[in-house]
Amino acid sequence: MATKPAKKSAAPVNPLKRDDNEKLLTGWGRTAPSMAHVVKPGSVDELRDLVAKAGERGILARGLGRSYGDAAQAGGGTVLDMSGFDSIELDTVHGTVTAGAGASVDSLLKTLVPAGYFVPVTAGTRMITVGGAIAADVHGKNHHVEGSFGSHVHALDLVTGHGRVEDLAPTRKAEHFWATVGGIGLTGVVTKATFDLIPITSSLISVDTDRCADLDAVMSSMIEKDDQYRYSVAWIDSVSPSGRGVITRGDHAPSSQLDAKQSETPLAYDPKIVATAPPFLPSRLLNKFTVRAFNEAWFRKAPKSRQGELQPIGEFFHPLDGVQEWNRIYGPGGFIQYQFVVPDSAGYLIDYALKRLREVGAPSFLTVLKRFGAANPAPLSFPQPGWTLAADVPARVEGLGAVLDEIDGLVAASGGRLYFAKDSRQSPEMVAQTYPRLTEWQGVRDQMDPRGIFTSDLARRLSL
Amino acid sequence: MMDALGEPQSVLVLGGSSEIALETVKALPRNRLRRVLLAGRPNAARHAAVESLTAMGITGVEAIDFDAKDTSSHGGVIDGVFDAGDIDLVILAFGVLGDQDAAEADPSLAVEVATTNYTGAVSVGLHVARRLRKQGHGALVVLSSVAADRARRANYVYGSTKAGLDAFAQGLGDALHGSGASVLVVRPGFVRTRMTAGMPEAPMTTNPQDVAEIIVKALRKGKETVYAPGPLMYVMGVMKNLPRPVFRKISEKQG
Numbered sequence: 001m002a003t004k005p006a007k008k009s010a011a012p013v014n015p016l017k018r019d020d021n022e023k024l025l026t027g028w029g030r031t032a033p034s035m036a037h038v039v040k041p042g043s044v045d046e047l048r049d050l051v052a053k054a055g056e057r058g059i060l061a062r063g064l065g066r067s068y069g070d071a072a073q074a075g076g077g078t079v080l081d082m083s084g085f086d087s088i089e090l091d092t093v094h095g096t097v098t099a100g101a102g103a104s105v106d107s108l109l110k111t112l113v114p115a116g117y118f119v120p121v122t123a124g125t126r127m128i129t130v131g132g133a134i135a136a137d138v139h140g141k142n143h144h145v146e147g148s149f150g151s152h153v154h155a156l157d158l159v160t161g162h163g164r165v166e167d168l169a170p171t172r173k174a175e176h177f178w179a180t181v182g183g184i185g186l187t188g189v190v191t192k193a194t195f196d197l198i199p200i201t202s203s204l205i206s207v208d209t210d211r212c213a214d215l216d217a218v219m220s221s222m223i224e225k226d227d228q229y230r231y232s233v234a235w236i237d238s239v240s241p242s243g244r245g246v247i248t249r250g251d252h253a254p255s256s257q258l259d260a261k262q263s264e265t266p267l268a269y270d271p272k273i274v275a276t277a278p279p280f281l282p283s284r285l286l287n288k289f290t291v292r293a294f295n296e297a298w299f300r301k302a303p304k305s306r307q308g309e310l311q312p313i314g315e316f317f318h319p320l321d322g323v324q325e326w327n328r329i330y331g332p333g334g335f336i337q338y339q340f341v342v343p344d345s346a347g348y349l350i351d352y353a354l355k356r357l358r359e360v361g362a363p364s365f366l367t368v369l370k371r372f373g374a375a376n377p378a379p380l381s382f383p384q385p386g387w388t389l390a391a392d393v394p395a396r397v398e399g400l401g402a403v404l405d406e407i408d409g410l411v412a413a414s415g416g417r418l419y420f421a422k423d424s425r426q427s428p429e430m431v432a433q434t435y436p437r438l439t440e441w442q443g444v445r446d447q448m449d450p451r452g453i454f455t456s457d458l459a460r461r462l463s464l
Numbered sequence: 465m466m467d468a469l470g471e472p473q474s475v476l477v478l479g480g481s482s483e484i485a486l487e488t489v490k491a492l493p494r495n496r497l498r499r500v501l502l503a504g505r506p507n508a509a510r511h512a513a514v515e516s517l518t519a520m521g522i523t524g525v526e527a528i529d530f531d532a533k534d535t536s537s538h539g540g541v542i543d544g545v546f547d548a549g550d551i552d553l554v555i556l557a558f559g560v561l562g563d564q565d566a567a568e569a570d571p572s573l574a575v576e577v578a579t580t581n582y583t584g585a586v587s588v589g590l591h592v593a594r595r596l597r598k599q600g601h602g603a604l605v606v607l608s609s610v611a612a613d614r615a616r617r618a619n620y621v622y623g624s625t626k627a628g629l630d631a632f633a634q635g636l637g638d639a640l641h642g643s644g645a646s647v648l649v650v651r652p653g654f655v656r657t658r659m660t661a662g663m664p665e666a667p668m669t670t671n672p673q674d675v676a677e678i679i680v681k682a683l684r685k686g687k688e689t690v691y692a693p694g695p696l697m698y699v700m701g702v703m704k705n706l707p708r709p710v711f712r713k714i715s716e717k718q719g
Contacts (some may be wrong), residue, residue: 015593015594015597015598016593016594016597016639016640016643024643024644029468031467031468031469032466032467032468033601034599034600034644035601035643035644035645057599057600069468070465070468074600075465075550075599075601076597076598076600076601077600334468336468336469395469395470400469401471401493401495402495405495424467424468425467425468425469425471427496457601458465460465460550461465461467461473
């Protein structure tokens with residue numbers, strides 16, 4: 001047997017060399033990247049081991065990376081690819097499902113819809129995971145009547161900073177449960193969750209559309225009639241000073257509303273990808289003119305008023321999922337999505353914010369207005385009663401920072417706040433002011449993660 | 465953390481009294497700045513720099529002791545800074561011009577210039593790179609010079625140190641490429657500063673504020689190399705390729 005050559009003195013590890021598992025991560029807005037060690041645990045035990053061994057740069061779970069900012073990245077740390085936790089167990093007796101944290105809403109719908117069920121809350125994209133939906137406490141078009149995702153969760157398993165698995169529920173360790181809902185991944189790693197489902201008899205949505213000539217008309221119609229619908233959202237023409245918009249409202253269509261052909265397969269579900277955005281697009285593709293043209297077309301394509309139109313789930317809930325990687329259209333500079341909520345008493349800030357964004361020349365092509373219902377008990381959950389506006393704008397617009405800071409100030413003064421899942425630029429002071437239960441949450445978090453190993457770029461940026 | 469709009473929260477200046485670095489800090493978007501460390505030898509200029517930034521309402525401005533020539537201390541200084549919190553932006557701005565005449569007469573003076581401008585920068589640059597790699601993000605700005613493109617008779621000791629520094633910084637940028645950390649090499653021409661006071665001005669002379677603005681824009685765009693002013697890139701493109709006799713004549717005229 002040949003003897004191995006004796007090692008010379010141990011060569012120092014080159015700190016600049018890259019590990020195979022290191023990846024540059026950004027949010028959906030493709031801004032502020034950071035490098036992390038991405039590891040995919042295959043079991044709860046492996047996950048607990050990774051948590052126990054987490055280094056000083058911390059550890060964080062990541063789903064499908066649809067948070068717009070830096071919530072699902074942790075520079076220098078370990079980022080957990082949760083796609084291995086993708087189990088889906090439907091319980092038709094109780095009308096609930098138990099799903100792995102890495103299971104996507106996309107895969108859930110493929111299982112649930114043909115069986116006659118729908119997820120309790122869906123965001124504007126189905127490319128999110130169960131873990132992410134809990135961490136961001138996502139909301140959908142039904143918030144005004146049914147609340148956010150966390151309100152429908154019966155139980156969840158969480159690996160805490162102690163490396164233990166905690167079985168949490170609103171009635172069991174409620175403090176830990178609600179700190180985890182909306183806790184942006186900072187209380188531990190969710191491995192699975194059980195939540196309510198909506199029984200459906202068809203896979204179509206019965207949609208009423210109203211085109212409104214100005215923002216006042218949009219808002220008064222929403223105040224007046226939103227209560228009559230399970231789902232409601234308005235698209236606003238951000239280019240037009242009138243603030244005109246299109247409200248779409250609806251509910252799951254009963255099978256009785258389907259025609260003969262549709263009735264053959266009432267629960268058919270087959271969302272299509274129509275196109276994929278090319279990888280390299282010039283940063284000037286989106287400019288004042290293209291955005292103006294898009295907004296004009298979007299407004300015109302809507303009927304003035306139409307009742308009971310049957311739309312597939314994908315078209316009604318997730319129109320942008322039809323274009324894969326649509327976030328590339330903003331070019332290499334990336335974009336931010338600015339979303340705030342203000343109480344009804346500050347509804348005027350919707351108009352003001354749109355005006356300021358127009359003035360700074362920040363073209364937004366998908367601006368969405370929605371009314372929120374009651375908040376849930378989670379200290380860091382975003383939704384609260386009032387109006388929420390979401391606008392996406394290219395990050396490199398000159399002077400954007402100052403304008404957003406100004407709007408932030410007004411939002412804060414009115415008792416409103418920004419959404420962590422969208423945020424990529426607010427200040428730590430803004431968070432402290434607008435999430436009054438932050439210190440309470442931090443106290444609970446510190447119990448659950450005494451070593452402070454769960455962290456993210458967002459947590460560092462906002463001093464959470 | 466640097467935010468989506470490129471606004472940093474923390475800055476470390478190596479060469480804490482550098483006028484270009486100071487102007488760069490002033491030209492940065494300031495709404496998120498909460499920690500600005502000016503590293504240099506304790507002197508009046510460093511003290512004044514802290515005062516002037518604080519007077520502008522920037523919070524968390526602090527001076528720390530740092531000696532470019534004392535390379536054995538670099539690891540400790542850099543670790544101390546990064547252990548206390550992430551650094552989004554590092555500006556490597558120290559450097560001396562030296563006296564070419566004196567250096568030719570006394571080579572130990574040339575060694576001083578080389579130690580500060582090149583050896584010191586290589587040492588601290590690698591320590592900074594190690595920590596930027598570890599945190600997974602951050603930018604390092606290295607103040608090189610057009611003198612790095614082609615050394616002139618009148619200051620080739622200085623020019624050669626900048627040429628070495630420039631090559632080092634480019635290589636470091638390549639080593640860090642795609643790692644979340646980045647290096648921006650800045651090549652200013654003649655800048656009106658304390659270092660050049662009393663010297664005859666060259667064409668395309670700028671002020672520290674002009675260089676600062678160019679640096680901030682380049683950072684925002686994610687550039688790797690930038691000249692100040694920008695058009696110097698074309699001038700130096702020609703200069704670099706001039707035959708020796710022609711270049712000698714031109715540089716003699718300039719003195």
